[in-house]
Amino acid sequence: MKVCMFHLMPYRELPQDFEERYRSVWVDPPVGELLDPGALNQMYHDYLTELQYGAAMRLDGICVNEHHSNAYGLMPSPNLMASILARSTRNAAIVVMGNSLALYNPPIRVAEEMAMLDVLSGGRLVAGFPVGTSMDTNFAYGVPPALLREKYYEAHDLIMKAWTTPELFHFNGKFTQLRYVNPWPRPLQKPHPPIWIPGGGSVETWEWCARNSYNYSYLNYYGYLRGQKTLNGFWSKVTELGVEPNPFLGGFAQGVAVASTDAEAKELFEEHVQYFYRKCLHLYQGFAEAPGYRTLKTWQYGSAPQLGDKATQYWKEFGWEEFLKTGMIVGGSVDRVTTTLIEAAKSLRVGHMMIGLQFGSAPHALTMQNIKLFAEKVYPEIKGLYEDEWEDKWWIKPDPVLAQREVSPT
Amino acid sequence: MSHEILTVATRGGAIRTKVYKGGSGPALVWMHGALGISQWEPHLMALSRSFTVYAPVQPGVGESEGLEQLDDLWDLTLSYLDLFDSLGLGRFALVGHSYGGMVAAEIAAMAPERVRHLVLVGALGLWRDDIAVLDYWTATPEEQARATYHDPNGMLARMVAATMPTDEQARNERIVSMIINTAATIGKFAWPIPDKGLKKRIHRIKAPTLLIWGRGDGVVPPIYAEEFAARIPGARVEILESAAHLVHLERMDRFAPLVSDFCAVGGE
Numbered sequence: 001m002k003v004c005m006f007h008l009m010p011y012r013e014l015p016q017d018f019e020e021r022y023r024s025v026w027v028d029p030p031v032g033e034l035l036d037p038g039a040l041n042q043m044y045h046d047y048l049t050e051l052q053y054g055a056a057m058r059l060d061g062i063c064v065n066e067h068h069s070n071a072y073g074l075m076p077s078p079n080l081m082a083s084i085l086a087r088s089t090r091n092a093a094i095v096v097m098g099n100s101l102a103l104y105n106p107p108i109r110v111a112e113e114m115a116m117l118d119v120l121s122g123g124r125l126v127a128g129f130p131v132g133t134s135m136d137t138n139f140a141y142g143v144p145p146a147l148l149r150e151k152y153y154e155a156h157d158l159i160m161k162a163w164t165t166p167e168l169f170h171f172n173g174k175f176t177q178l179r180y181v182n183p184w185p186r187p188l189q190k191p192h193p194p195i196w197i198p199g200g201g202s203v204e205t206w207e208w209c210a211r212n213s214y215n216y217s218y219l220n221y222y223g224y225l226r227g228q229k230t231l232n233g234f235w236s237k238v239t240e241l242g243v244e245p246n247p248f249l250g251g252f253a254q255g256v257a258v259a260s261t262d263a264e265a266k267e268l269f270e271e272h273v274q275y276f277y278r279k280c281l282h283l284y285q286g287f288a289e290a291p292g293y294r295t296l297k298t299w300q301y302g303s304a305p306q307l308g309d310k311a312t313q314y315w316k317e318f319g320w321e322e323f324l325k326t327g328m329i330v331g332g333s334v335d336r337v338t339t340t341l342i343e344a345a346k347s348l349r350v351g352h353m354m355i356g357l358q359f360g361s362a363p364h365a366l367t368m369q370n371i372k373l374f375a376e377k378v379y380p381e382i383k384g385l386y387e388d389e390w391e392d393k394w395w396i397k398p399d400p401v402l403a404q405r406e407v408s409p410t
Numbered sequence: 411m412s413h414e415i416l417t418v419a420t421r422g423g424a425i426r427t428k429v430y431k432g433g434s435g436p437a438l439v440w441m442h443g444a445l446g447i448s449q450w451e452p453h454l455m456a457l458s459r460s461f462t463v464y465a466p467v468q469p470g471v472g473e474s475e476g477l478e479q480l481d482d483l484w485d486l487t488l489s490y491l492d493l494f495d496s497l498g499l500g501r502f503a504l505v506g507h508s509y510g511g512m513v514a515a516e517i518a519a520m521a522p523e524r525v526r527h528l529v530l531v532g533a534l535g536l537w538r539d540d541i542a543v544l545d546y547w548t549a550t551p552e553e554q555a556r557a558t559y560h561d562p563n564g565m566l567a568r569m570v571a572a573t574m575p576t577d578e579q580a581r582n583e584r585i586v587s588m589i590i591n592t593a594a595t596i597g598k599f600a601w602p603i604p605d606k607g608l609k610k611r612i613h614r615i616k617a618p619t620l621l622i623w624g625r626g627d628g629v630v631p632p633i634y635a636e637e638f639a640a641r642i643p644g645a646r647v648e649i650l651e652s653a654a655h656l657v658h659l660e661r662m663d664r665f666a667p668l669v670s671d672f673c674a675v676g677g678e
Contacts, residue, residue: 146598286548292593299586
């Protein structure tokens with residue numbers, strides 16, 4: 001199994017009464033009242049250090065992601081962060097999870113920036129292509145919801161063609177027309193970096209990943225127990241299409257809090273986990289889904305979040321025990337965390353796990369300690385899973401020399 | 411008064427549009443709002459006493475097919491001209507409500523010779539930063555009701571609420587169909603701001619134009635009637651009291667005679 005460290009880069013200092021005073025963490029939280037750029041300076045540097053530390057502790061990869069107008073995801077441009085990490089790490093995969101393709105105009109920009117990252121890192125880029133949430137794409141970036149997926153697929157076709165065609169070509173699309181497609185550079189990895197598709201429960205996405213042999217990674221905050229239905233849907237689609245059910249075709253994100261004992265984990269992490277779920281997931285329901293974001297097919301499958309006022313944020317009153325019981329958090333002693341993660345990876349049948357080790361308001365020192373314990377004690381026990389039985393065809397192929405290059409301003 | 415439902419194929423059959431048709435007299439076309447149309451509504455019945463009323467259902471809404479053929483608002487507008495040709499309509503009165511008002515204005519600007527009279531009712535299509543059109547889809551149900559009805563607890567609101575099924579599954583199906591209809595209209599052609607350049611084309615409108623707004627319209631505030639009037643020479647503005655965004659239903663007593671008189675042939 002490949003284990004990558006995931007980071008959202010949340011704002012750590014939302015006020016105590018944030019969820020009473022404001023209606024949403026996303027789209028319209030008033031930045032002038034809530035965000036101190038000086039405080040964010042410290043957070044950004046802490047977070048980059050945390051990811052660099054995860055890489056230095058030899059986790060398989062480090063992940064960045066894209067959100068807009070969001071107080072818990074302060075990476076509108078994940079590629080900026082990834083470029084710092086590409087230069088300041090050696091072995092780890094740089095997992096950009098990813099660029100919301102329909103938001104780049106022209107989307108050849110994604111082909112260019114990701115190729116830069118791949119070259120710079122010596123072939124360590126994992127290219128994530130999310131559709132993006134409705135909040136990011138329809139509300140913060142104004143893409144008409146009924147056009148989003150069509151735009152996304154067209155952008156994908158352009159990027160993949162640009163990466164796999166060494167010559168100049170024409171692209172006559174509906175949303176993008178380019179007389180001359182010839183980005184400099186193309187990626188180092190051939191034929192192209194591994195493609196991962198971070199998705200929700202969209203039926204089309206399952207089918208598309210299975211047909212194209214792209215890794216499908218289910219990213220959400222509800223944990224491995226609730227993720228089961230979605231992964232089951234994915235794997236039954238894989239089987240139905242006659243595709244080999246290689247566990248490395250699947251990925252899953254999970255929050256993990258490790259300490260020396262179960263009791264200590266609760267003591268150290270509970271308030272920060274609550275901060276994350278109560279404040280960072282405090283989403284105004286009006287922004288949850290623009291009309292047309294979800295396709296007719298997905299409506300018919302019924303995997304959807306519930307309708308209207310039933311979409312309650314049921315975790316708002318949760319304490320530590322409920323977070324563990326529902327699987328939203330895997331937390332506790334090394335043994336407990338290890339056992340639970342192996343169970344989760346097996347039941348979900350996923351060969352890639354993205355592990356969130358920083359929670360909401362968690363201070364830098366606590367996060368560093370979590371990374372250390374996880375990397376030293378848990379990771380060695382779980383990394384062997386699936387590796388003997390299956391080939392990971394969705395992993396980076398770094399250049400052995402270039403990826404190890406030492407850089408210093410001497 | 412009776413009506414029929416036609417299915418009209420255009421673009422070689424790629425687009426199949428349901429059209430409600432009823433009444434007799436000169437042709438009047440009703441362009442529905444963002445939620446579509448699913449029955450021969452009372453205002454259509456009222457207008458059908460003086461006109462042959464055609465109420466097309468936009469592709470992607472209800473059972474009309476071919477939304478994927480329509481790239482943008484220009485394409486949609488052209489496709490309506492195809493539909494009117496197929497229906498054999500020469501010149502006609504064109505009445506549009508809300509989102510349908512925006513589409514009607516686009517048609518009247520693109521093909522001014524086809525539109526004998528134009529009536530815009532609580533119409534989208536223009537934009538002011540200082541008095542924005544309501545972001546209806548993100549509003550709470552209470553905000554939506556206040557913006558839509560003069561009296562959110564009044565008879566019309568109660569009648570509309572009563573059409574919502576009580577059975578949970580049927581209710582969910584209704585909600586999903588409303589979302590899908592909205593996706594096909596606002597979600598494709600009017601997102602995120604319902605100003606797609608009409609202000610640069612609106613001068614082409616030649617038809618005598620009547621602008622009907624409810625005084626209490628909180629979806630498209632009545633100031634927008636003035637915005638339209640300022641751009642359409644000779645346009646007449648009627649702001650109706652005790653009405654909001656559903657002015658055509660809330661004040662059918664005034665709406666139907668106003669439209670019938672204004673659109674009477676020989677009255678241009």
